[in-house]
Amino acid sequence: MAHINPKLFPSRQTQTKSVEAVHLQADNFYHQGLKKVEQGDFGGAIQFFSQALQCHPQYGAAYYQRGLARFYTYDYSGAQADFDQALTLQPEAAVIHYHRGLARYRLGDRQGAIGDYTKALRLQPDLADAYYNRSIVRRREGDFQGALADHAQALKLNPNYTHIHGTAHALAHNSAGQFYQKGLGQAELKNWSGAIEAYNQCLRVKPDFAQAYFQRGLARQAVADVRGASADYTRALLLDPKLTQVYYHRGEARAALGDRRGAMEDFNRVQPEPRPWVPPVTEPPAAAERYFQTALVQIREGKTDQAVASLTQALRIFPQHGEAYFRRGWLRFYQGDNRGALEDYHQALRCLPRRADIYYQRGLTRYRLGDRQGAVQDYSQAIELQPDLADAYYNRSIARRRMGQYTEAVNDHNQALRLNPNFAYIHGTALNPTSQDAQDFYEVGNSKAHKGDLRGAIADYNQALRLDPNFALAYYQRGLLRYELRDQRGAIGDIRRALELDPTLEIPDFMLPRG
Numbered sequence: 407m408a409h410i411n412p413k414l415f416p417s418r419q420t421q422t423k424s425v426e427a428v429h430l431q432a433d434n435f436y437h438q439g440l441k442k443v444e445q446g447d448f449g450g451a452i453q454f455f456s457q458a459l460q461c462h463p464q465y466g467a468a469y470y471q472r473g474l475a476r477f478y479t480y481d482y483s484g485a486q487a488d489f490d491q492a493l494t495l496q497p498e499a500a501v502i503h504y505h506r507g508l509a510r511y512r513l514g515d516r517q518g519a520i521g522d523y524t525k526a527l528r529l530q531p532d533l534a535d536a537y538y539n540r541s542i543v544r545r546r547e548g549d550f551q552g553a554l555a556d557h558a559q560a561l562k563l564n565p566n567y568t569h570i571h572g573t574a575h576a577l578a579h580n581s582a583g584q585f586y587q588k589g590l591g592q593a594e595l596k597n598w599s600g601a602i603e604a605y606n607q608c609l610r611v612k613p614d615f616a617q618a619y620f621q622r623g624l625a626r627q628a629v630a631d632v633r634g635a636s637a638d639y640t641r642a643l644l645l646d647p648k649l650t651q652v653y654y655h656r657g658e659a660r661a662a663l664g665d666r667r668g669a670m671e672d673f674n675r676v677q678p679e680p681r682p683w684v685p686p687v688t689e690p691p692a693a694a695e696r697y698f699q700t701a702l703v704q705i706r707e708g709k710t711d712q713a714v715a716s717l718t719q720a721l722r723i724f725p726q727h728g729e730a731y732f733r734r735g736w737l738r739f740y741q742g743d744n745r746g747a748l749e750d751y752h753q754a755l756r757c758l759p760r761r762a763d764i765y766y767q768r769g770l771t772r773y774r775l776g777d778r779q780g781a782v783q784d785y786s787q788a789i790e791l792q793p794d795l796a797d798a799y800y801n802r803s804i805a806r807r808r809m810g811q812y813t814e815a816v817n818d819h820n821q822a823l824r825l826n827p828n829f830a831y832i833h834g835t836a837l838n839p840t841s842q843d844a845q846d847f848y849e850v851g852n853s854k855a856h857k858g859d860l861r862g863a864i865a866d867y868n869q870a871l872r873l874d875p876n877f878a879l880a881y882y883q884r885g886l887l888r889y890e891l892r893d894q895r896g897a898i899g900d901i902r903r904a905l906e907l908d909p910t911l912e913i914p915d916f917m918l919p920r921g
Contacts (some may be wrong), residue, residue: 516547
């Protein structure tokens with residue numbers, strides 16, 4: 407995170423008491439915004455900076471700080487607009503040019519980013535971060551000599567870059583690292599043939615470069631060379647078995663080649679991994695980020711289908727974008743595509759394994775798909791990561807109740823009420839295991855009937871009817887099962903009672919008069 411500099415702009419002199427009062431009010435909002443930034447509440451900070459600007463529209467520091475807050479909440483267009491405004495008021499502020507460069511890079515404007523970094527360095531020649539980030543953009547543009555020079559200058563100004571960002575060796579002329587970076591840049595532009603050629607050159611220099619085999623496999627798969635992609639994935643895994651994400655991609659390739667058994671073996675090897683694969687690129691490429699930003703706008707506008715399409719494009723460019731998987735999974739869940747949502751949540755958790763909200767959403771999806779035990783496990787993981795997540799306790803109580811774990815269900819429900827007393831109003835009061843909801847027994851009975859356990863199902867319908875003597879469907883289903891068990895008198899009695907309670911129910915064939 408960049409350093410916040412609240413003293414970047416000079417204090418303002420006022421000419422009248424009324425103007426001074428307005429400025430004092432703006433300052434108050436501004437400093438409240440800074441406190442929100444320190445707490446990590448960027449949304450709250452944006453609100454306070456906006457209030458400061460309503461009081462004083464020429465408050466350059468507020469534009470700058472709001473731009474930073476928007477940047478950290480992935481609103482890169484909004485951030486650039488705020489930095490533009492700040493620079494009209496303070497055009498010689500190097501740090502604003504630097505941050506606008508970051509925003510432009512995230513929006514895919516590489517030349518604009520280079521221009522801002524260059525301007526920042528003219529104003530502040532010791533700004534190591536500007537040299538380092540300009541080296542990244544130049545590398546992506548294919549200017550390896552310029553990138554190498556910038557990287558060397560960044561190291562000279564801040565030797566810690568050697569530890570934080572790696573050495574300049576990767577940019578050395580005709581090195582494997584240079585060809586590898588060139589391949590990544592070509593892949594970002596979807597120039598797959600150029601990417602493949604760059605990876606070929608990389609592997610000629612360094613034949614044991616596992617990441618290069620993996621990336622070449624992705625490029626080959628993008629041009630439908632599935633067999634070549636599968637071979638590259640296999641080679642990458644032989645060189646570095648810790649690249650667990652490669653198993654997933656090889657599984658996809660094997661499935662496309664008709665090798666179902668091999669595909670399942672690969673998919674199964676991915677799922678149990680406790681830690682996610684760390685990709686060679688730590689930030690989403692600008693092209694992927696543009697699609698992601700577009701999706702956020704489409705979500706706000708209610709254009710869910712278009713948002714799913716935009717997120718899919720982002721993931722094609724950068725398959726390690728955990729947040730994009732999470733957002734797409736959320737959209738698919740609310741569109742009713744539960745299996746698609748589940749797969750997206752699996753992928754999101756490989757990239758973001760400490761996110762309680764993703765475990766919670768995956769739990770909801772598993773419950774919808776009938777995997778109650780899996781849902782309970784996900785809710786439990788979410789609670790471990792975020793112990794005050796009342797919704798997870800509440801939904802775990804539902805799943806446990808449906809599994810017959812009534813004591814645990816009541817404990818979870820009570821904990822949800824402790825964390826959020828509104829649950830008593832929204833969802834009803836805590837359940838008593840001795841007066842269990844008749845609907846639960848009815849559903850358990852249906853499940854047993856589908857599995858062929860007719861007598862067990864009848865026992866559950868009996869429980870449902872003890873709790874709700876007017877439960878027409880329970881009488882009806884019990885009647886059908888009794889008929890199957892040759893208890894004709896009991897069957898007819900149940901069906902008659904069901905029809906008394908609900909005349910819209912169909913009369914079964916065995917009760918129709920024979921002609």
